[in-house]
Amino acid sequence: MELERQAPVITLLTDFGLNDVYVGVLKGVIAQINPALTVVDLTHQIPPQNIAAAQFNLLNAYPYFPAGTVHVAVVDPGVGGARRSIALELSDGFLVGPDNGIFTGLLAQRTILHAVELTNTEYWRVLQPSNTFHGRDIFASVAAHLANGVPLLNLGAPFDPATLVKLPLATCTPTPTGFSGNIQYIDRFGNAITNIPGDFVQGKRWSVTLGKRTIPGCRTYSEAAPGQPLALIGSHGWVEIAINGGDAQFQLRLNWHDTVQVVT
Template sequence: MCKAPIAILTDFGLSDVYVGVMKGVIAQINPQINIIDLTHQIPPQNIAAARFCLMNAYPYFPDGTIYLAVVDPGVGSTRRAIAVEFASGFLVGPDNGIFSGVLSQSPAIRAVELTHPRYWRVEQSSATFHGRDIFAPVAAHLASGVALQDLGNEIDVPSLAELNLPSPTLTDTRIEGCIQYIDGFGNLVTNIPGNYVTGKRWIVVARGGEIPGCETYSDRPIGSTIALVGSHGWVEIAVNCGDARSQLQLEYLDPVQVLF
C-alpha cells in the first residue's frame, strides 16, 4: 500500500546514477510509490538554493507528500539525519538548514533523528551516500505508512538547524534586501516579498545601476534589464531574453535596494 507521493530534490545532476539508485531503493521497498522529481540541478552543495526551491514548491503538492531532499555537504559528519512532520507532510534529509525555508512558513509539528537502522537500506550506511542508505528508504517507509516516531528518537523542534538569510529592512522610501536564489535563466531572485511593491512606483538599485520595476519581461526591449515580481512572489531582477547573473555580475547574498 502507498500512503503518499515522494518529491525528491538533490544536487546530484543527471549524468551519474545517484538519483536512479535512490529511486531503485524506494521501489525495492514499495514499487507503488509515486515519485516526483522536483529538481536534481541544485548547484553542488548550495543549501541556500535547495532551501529556496523547497520553500517555493511545497504549496503545489497534496497534503501528506514526503519531501526527500539531499544537498548534504556534511554527509558522514556529526550533522543529524532527520525526518520532520509539518502541516503539509514530511521532510526527510540532513539537518543542515535545508528545510528552514519551508518551516518558516509552516512550522514543524515534531521531528526525529533517524536512529533506527531497521528502516535504513543497510545497518552500516555508507559515509558518503546517506541519500541511498538512509534518506531514500526512510522516505519509502513513511510513504508506506510507517509512523514517524518509529523511525528514530524524537528531538526538540527548536534544535533543528536553520539557514537564515538577512531579513529585508523597510522604510518609507526604500527596502534593503539581498539575492536569495538564481534560477537557470540567470534571473536574480531577491528576498524582498512582492507585496512590498504592489501598487507603487519603484526601481531596483544593484551594482550602482537603476533597474525599472515593471509587470512582465516584455515590458522592456530585448536585452534590457528589468525588475518585476516573479511567479514565486518575490522581487526579481532579469534581462529580457538574457542572463542577469552574467550581465550584472551578482551572486547569492549580494545586496540590492528597492527605491520608491
C-alpha cells in the same frame, strides 16, 4: 463505492546532477519498498553543496503538493559526519534529510509536530550505511516507509525542534524610500531573485537600485526592450531582476547576497 486511497507522493531534491546513477538509485530503493509510490523529481541540479539554493527551491515547491507528501532533500556536504539524519512531521507533509539547515526557509513558515533523529535501523536500507551516500541507504528508504504509512515516531529518537540547525536568512528591511534586501537565489536563466516580497511593490510605481544603476519595475519581461534590464514580481512571489532575452547575472555582474534597494 468508496474510492481507493491514493498512496502519498515522494519528492526528491538533490545536487546529484543527471550524469551519474545516483538519482536512479534513490528511485530504485523506493521501488524495492513500494513500486506503486509516485516519485517526483523537484530538481537534481542544485549547485554542489549549495544548501541555501536547496532550501530556497524546496520552500517554493512545497505548497504545490498534496497533504501527506514526503519531501526528501539531500544536499549534504556533512554526510557521514556528526550532523543528524532527521525526519520532520508538519501539519501537511513530511521532510526527510540531513540536519544542516536545508529546511530553514520552509520551517520559518510552518510548525513542526514531531521531529526524530533517524536511529531505527529497521527502516534503513542496510544496517551499515555508506559514509558517503545516506541518500540511498537512509533517506530514500525512510521516505518510502513513511509514504507506506509507518508512523514518524517509529523511525527513531524524538528531539527538540529548537535544536535544528538553521541557516542565517537575510532580512528585508524598510528604508526611507522603500526596502533593502539581498539576492537570495539565481536561477538557470540568470534571473536574480531577491528576498523582497512582491506584495511590497504590487500596484505601485517602483524601481530597483543596484549601486548607481536604476532598473525599472515592470509587470512582464516584454515590457523592457530586448537585451534591457528590468525588475518584476516572479512566479515565486519575490522581486526579481532580469534581462529581457538575456542573463542578468552575467550582464549585470550579479552575485548571491548582493544588496538590492527597491524604491517605491
